[in-house]
Amino acid sequence: MDCASGWAQALPFASMLLRQCPTFLTPILGPVISLPCYWYHRAYVKILQPEIIRRQRVFDGTTKEQKPNDFLQWQIDRGAASGIPMESEPKVIDARMLAMNFAAIHTSTFGLTQTLFDLLASSEANISALREETTAALATTDGEWTKSVVQQLIKHDSALRESMRQSSILSMGLVRQVMNPDGLTAPNGTHLPCGSWISVPTNAIHNDPDLYEEPQIYRPFRFSAQREAAAQTEIEKVPETEDPKKAARDAMLKKANLSIVSVGPAFHPFGYGRSACPGRFFAANELKMILAHALTHYDIQMLETRPPSMWIANAQIPPAKATITIRRRGGVTKS
Ligand code: HEM
Numbered sequence: 001m002d003c004a005s006g007w008a009q010a011l012p013f014a015s016m017l018l019r020q021c022p023t024f025l026t027p028i029l030g031p032v033i034s035l036p037c038y039w040y041h042r043a044y045v046k047i048l049q050p051e052i053i054r055r056q057r058v059f060d061g062t063t064k065e066q067k068p069n070d071f072l073q074w075q076i077d078r079g080a081a082s083g084i085p086m087e088s089e090p091k092v093i094d095a096r097m098l099a100m101n102f103a104a105i106h107t108s109t110f111g112l113t114q115t116l117f118d119l120l121a122s123s124e125a126n127i128s129a130l131r132e133e134t135t136a137a138l139a140t141t142d143g144e145w146t147k148s149v150v151q152q153l154i155k156h157d158s159a160l161r162e163s164m165r166q167s168s169i170l171s172m173g174l175v176r177q178v179m180n181p182d183g184l185t186a187p188n189g190t191h192l193p194c195g196s197w198i199s200v201p202t203n204a205i206h207n208d209p210d211l212y213e214e215p216q217i218y219r220p221f222r223f224s225a226q227r228e229a230a231a232q233t234e235i236e237k238v239p240e241t242e243d244p245k246k247a248a249r250d251a252m253l254k255k256a257n258l259s260i261v262s263v264g265p266a267f268h269p270f271g272y273g274r275s276a277c278p279g280r281f282f283a284a285n286e287l288k289m290i291l292a293h294a295l296t297h298y299d300i301q302m303l304e305t306r307p308p309s310m311w312i313a314n315a316q317i318p319p320a321k322a323t324i325t326i327r328r329r330g331g332v333t334k335s
Contacts, residue, residue: 004101007040113318121306158224168269173202
């Protein structure tokens with residue numbers, strides 16, 4: 001994990017530095033500036049490659065040992081099933097693992113940290129509402145975490161979506177290059193020649209008062225309130241012969257476009273279109289579970305003011321030096 005997260009930190013830093021250098025110097029400066037990336041990559045490969053080779057040998061279809069059910073094993077199986085020898089090369093598999101860690105580590109950490117700061121600077125009533133939601137959802141399965149429990153956490157979903165709306169990492173999203181040799185002509189007549197880079201102002205769109213009411217105010221339940229209202233309207237319309245719970249569930253599903261994973265022109269912290277983040281469904285489940293666990297297992301001191309986010313180049317990141325005070329519920333206080 002240290003090597004993967006070290007690589008994930010070193011890579012954007014190296015790329016940012018390289019972009020400041022004149023292009024003719026990049027062949028000379030590139031290898032020097034990216035030395036930390038090579039170092040982390042080598043250390044990572046040293047740990048992972050023997051495990052890939054071991055698994056390829058042990059799980060060759062002849063063993064009775066239970067296969068691990070994890071991302072590494074899926075990659076190994078996918079490589080074997082493809083029938084393409086290169087897909088099973090350990091160096092290809094470990095490069096994929098590293099790239100996936102790169103896509104997943106900071107994005108998820110930042111999303112959760114921003115949400116915690118937002119919630120702690122809001123009101124205790126919000127924290128209580130989230131705790132109640134977790135308790136009620138877990139009561140349906142005698143305390144066992146299941147997919148259905150996570151789906152019931154619509155207030156958590158909303159709080160995370162609201163933080164990603166206000167504090168998305170991206171100031172500019174959907175960065176794309178025009179590939180059509182004839183270029184593209186935008187609806188307003190602007191011609192974009194082949195090779196031009198384009199993007200949209202994600203952060204400005206997410207905070208646009210024409211799209212969101214009072215966008216500067218953090219309302220953790222902005223989206224869940226709309227989903228609940230839709231469900232209530234549906235219950236009221238249900239004839240006595242039908243099940244109101246089912247009607248409410250159907251209405252909530254119809255409002256799934258307000259859940260965190262649902263991206264569109266007015267909400268795209270995960271990108272949009274064909275290249276939209278494929279990891280967002282995993283991230284949403286992971287973040288909801290971590291948030292629910294943190295709030296139900298720890299008392300966290302509320303904050304008087306929201307520590308402001310920081311900007312590194314065009315990326316908005318959580319305040320690196322801000323601290324919170326936590327106490328295991330019924331335990332010791334730590335900062
Ligand atoms: C809160 C967490 C996350 C955020 C905010 C996030 C955000 C993004 C964004 C903005 C993109 C670019 C999309 C575009 O250009 O339209 C992206 C792409 C991608 N993400 Fe995520 N991501 C998150 C978590 C994850 C996780 C957990 C994984 C993997 C387990 C993942 C895997 C990927 C991959 C593979 C791509 C490239 C997709 C492609 O180019 O086709 N992401 N993500």
